[in-house]
Amino acid sequence: MVASTPGRRVLTVAVTAAVLAGGSATAAGASTGHHPVATWSMNEGAGARTMIDSSGNGLHGSIGGEVVTDVGVRGATGYRFTRLQPDRPPAHPRHLVTVADSSALDPGSRDYAVTLRLRTTYQFGNIIQKGQATASGGNFKLQIPNGIVQCLFRGSNGTIIVQASRRINDGWWHVVRCERTGSGVSLAVDGRTVARRGGWTGPIANGWPLSIGGKTDCDQRDVGCDYYAGDLDWVEIEAR
Known part of the structure; x- marks a missing residue:
């Protein structure tokens, strides 16, 4: 995480020019009325195996042994997924x-x-998700096929997926x-809306863990694990 930013990032409506240029700054903004569910700053030291939730909600994570922590690159410190x-x-x-x-x-x-x-030069993988395509109760995920970010929510009323028009790898x-x-x-x-699609997915609630870096239920034979490759500086989840 960027050293000058406090552990709990306050989300504002605009991003600074530094972010638009690919540099360091606080996150793009939350809608009024959103509150943090979890804030993972990803600034733990080398060899850390617990990802700390600084929101105060205690949703700490387990860092796998192949995830490299305390990676400094382009002015930020985060996790690396090889x-x-x-x-x-x-x-x-x-x-x-x-x-x-x-x-x-x-x-x-909820909203x-x-x-x-994120920072990557690769063009494949699931960045974050809770549940998978066949999960009872629905699922959501962010993924980056061909270097283009996609966002998917699947609920009881159906699936909505949106994607950017340009690559960010x-x-x-x-x-x-x-x-x-x-x-x-x-x-x-x-900080710029690049895709929007109307509709209501219906409720989404499943019994799966939240996963960062790929799928939890996969074997690389019948079900690909879709492992993300690149760096992550921080992640925040909010809800209304």
């Missing part, structure tokens, strides 16, 4: 950061947003925000 060959067995569960299932992490029927700061830091409301799903990159 590249793994897609669909090559075996699975690598230690490539993930996981947070135990909690109803607080389920979107339910719900996931904001994160350029080696610079980018702030990505995915938000689900009662009227649709929107995606913002570096």
Whole structure:
């Protein structure tokens, strides 16, 4: 995480020019009335195995042994997820950061947003998710196929997916925000809304852990693990 930013990032409506240029700054903004569910600053020291939730809600995570912590790059310190060959067995569960299932992490029927700061030169992988495509109760995820960020929410009424029009796997830091409301799903990159689709997904609530860096239930044979490759500076989840 950027050293000059406090552990709890206050989300504002605009980003600074530094973020738009790929540099360091606070996150793009939350809608009025949103409150933090979890804030993971990802600034633990080298070899850390617990991801601390600084929101005060106690939603700490478990850092897998293949995740490199305390990585400094382009003015920020975060986690690094090394590249793994897609669909090559075996699975690598230690490539993930996981947070135990909690109803607080389920979107339910609430307005719900996931904001994160990433840097990658690769073009594949699931960045963050809770549940998978066949999970009872629905799921959500952010992924980056072909270097283009996509945001998906699947609920009892159906699935809404939105995606950016440009690739962001350029080696610079980018702030990505995915938000689900009662009227649709929107995606913002570096403070600018780049995609929006109307509709209501219905409630989303499952019994799965939240996973950062890929899928938890996969074998790289019948089910690909879709491992993310790149860096993460911080992640924040909010709900109304």
